[in-house]
Structures are given as structure tokens and as C-alpha cells.
Amino acid sequence: MPIWEFLETYGNRLASGTLVTMAQFGLATVIAIVVALVAGLGKMSHNWLIRGTAVVYIEIFRGTSLLVQLYWIFFVLPLFGVTLPKFTAGFLSVGLNVGAYGAELVRGAIQAVPKGQWEAAYALSMSPAKRMRRIILPQALGLMLPPWGNLLIELLKGTALVALISVADLMFQARQINASTFLSAQSFGIALIIYYILARFGITPFMRWMERVVARRLGKT
């Protein structure tokens, strides 16, 4: 079957799969950012209970596979009375997994903000919360944006795994088309290219733009 005919027949399904992948990506990103902030700040807390919780969360999610976490959340969590629909379980596990990696980025960036900034804020008698929000976090943001760009590409790749709990994302559609047509090179090949386009012409330019915006806001242009 020529490639254009293939696209004509299965283009719709691939497009709907791409939309689901993008939705999974967006929702997982939100979760990852929130969780990374909370766990990253939590790891620096003076309260040992908060710090301990953050460390345990980070180590568990960084120490095991995303696939294991996904299966655990989808198949085992219901036994504890928490039944999540597959779509939710999908982006939740991807978000929690990437959030654990993001937490380390947040912590690293906050600690890399020069000590003088902390002291200056203290000298102005800012409250710790205000100091964090107005002085430290904006500068930390500038430091951690480049590694977050890589992390978001990892996240996009991670969403491909939700196909294994049969969320109808791009990966899932490619598998289905492959199973019914045996045109593996076309179905998987096009899916690969779509993922590549999303990462290279979606995420990367967006993050570059974000970096420029943040640099300008910080007066670093």
C-alpha cells in the first residue's frame, strides 16, 4: 500500500491518537511541575517529617521503572479502594514519575541561587515565604529551565507507555493499525515521526522561547 493511501485510510486514527498523546502530555506536565515544586521544596524543609516524605517519594519514583509505577497505580491501587480510570492513571503515573526527577532540578536550582540573594532578602526583613516567591524562585526558574526542556521530552516519551494500559494514544493507535494491517514500517514509522515532530518542533522551540522570556524578565538579556 503506498504511503499516501495509508495516510488517507489511517490518518484519522493517528490524528486522534496524537490528540490523546498531547492531552496526556499536558496533564502530566501540570502534575509533574506541581509535584516537583512541592517535593523539591519539601526536601529542603527543616521539618524532618516533610523532608522524609519528600525523600521517600523521590527515591521510590526515581528508583523504579515508570512501567512498574504505571501498572502498580492501575492494577494494584484499586485493591486499596482507589480505582482510577485508565486515562487518569496514565497521566498521573507519568506526572508523578517525572515530578520526582523534576524535584531534584528544583532543589538544585534553588540551592544554586547565590547566597547574597538570600542574605539581601533577609536584610530587607522579607518573610521566608515572600523571599522564596519574589526573590529565590524567579532566579531558580532561570537556572532550571534548560534541564526542564530535556525532562519534558522524557515526559512525552513516557506518555507512550500509557498505551500499555490501553489508553488510546498515538502508540496505541499505531499498534492497533499494525495488528490489523501488518504494515509495521508505515504505522510505527509514522508514529515515530509524529513523536519526533512533537518533541523537536513543539517542546524544544517552546522551551527556548520560555528561556528567552524568563531571561528578559530577570534582566539578563
Place this chain on the structure above:
Amino acid sequence: MSFDWRWDFAWEILPRLLAATLNTLIAAGIGYAIALVLGLVFALAQRTDYKILTFTTREFVEFIRSTPLVLQIFFIFYVGPQFGIRLSPWMSGMIAIGLHYAAYLSEVYRAGIEAVPRGQWEAARAINMSTRDTYFRIIIPQALPPSIAGMGNYLVGILKDTPMLSVIGVAELMHTANSIGAENYRFLEPFTMVGIIFLAISLPVAGLVRLFEVWVRRKMGVR
């Protein structure tokens, strides 16, 4: 089916899971070995004077790095037969995971090589060393110590990505846990134990990598 952890069941399936853990370790080991060598090839190919080779390798590495491993595993496993090449699940799994991590490692090597001061190149040139000797005797030994942290991270990474091989039927840890779950209608114990086994491997490995890094730095007399 409700929440009740059964120790007898957990003990019963432990031997099977441990046997599968061995497969996981073998898969990670072979994949990493491929990635170490191929990664160096990718890194060096990007430093040649042949513009086309440099450009193609660069794009290829970018492509592999920004597409999902799981999809690459499927691609390699299913596309071969379409053109008459049959690869076993193990074979295609190792190729896919080796290629994927080779792309990552090539970036680590590249950063390491670029961090070697220019004076080293010039000195090697001044004593009339061949390019090959310069790379293998002067540049790469100095590029390695700062690369070890990155290389170690990907060793842990490859270990954690081996469960993806279960999708094409490589009998590693996740695959075994899945079949145990399906046979007994009990997923709590196998999946939880898989998680614990992974933690029990990856945390010590991460620690060992740190120690190894310190050791190499001292041995090579860097910092």
C-alpha cells in the same frame, strides 16, 4: 479481590521473580555494553570532517533521543519480518535498547571530549601523534572521568527501562510479574515485589557509581 497481602504467595513466587531478575540484569548488561561502544562511535562520528556523516549522525541521535523507546522496540521487532528479516525478541530488544542508550551516551562522551583543553590536542600534535593515538591515548582517557557520572546515570536508566522489553515478550522481571498476576488473579504481590526488587538494585548501583567515580578520579589524578 481485595487488599490482603499474602506472605505465602509472596514466598511462592519469589524464586520465579528472582530468576527473572537475572534476565533483567543480563538484558541491562548487554544493552549497556552495546550502548557504550556504539555511543563512542556516534560521538566520534560527529567529530569527523565529513559534513554529511556529522550531520546524519547528529540528526539520527536527535531522532532516537526524542522518540519513545517502547515504540522503537516495536519498530525493530515488527519491521524486520516485513522485509524478511526475523529477529528474536531478545535480539530486537537488545538492538533497540542498545541504540537508544548509545544516543544518550554519545552526548555524554561528546561533552567529555569537548571539555578536554585545546592545549592537549596541540601538545599531541606537536609530538607528532596520529589522530588515532591522540584520541585513544590522550583525549579519551581524560574525557572519561568527568563522563562517569553521566554514564552511571544511564546505567541505572537502562536498568529501569528493561521492563519495556516485556511488550515484545522478553521474559524479564515485568513480564514474569505480569504472567504470575494473570495466572493467579493476584497483582498486588508480584507488582509490589517488582517495585521493591528494582529499588533494591537501582539504589545500591547508584551508590556504587558515585564511589567508582571518586575512585577513577583519584586513580587518574584528576582533582
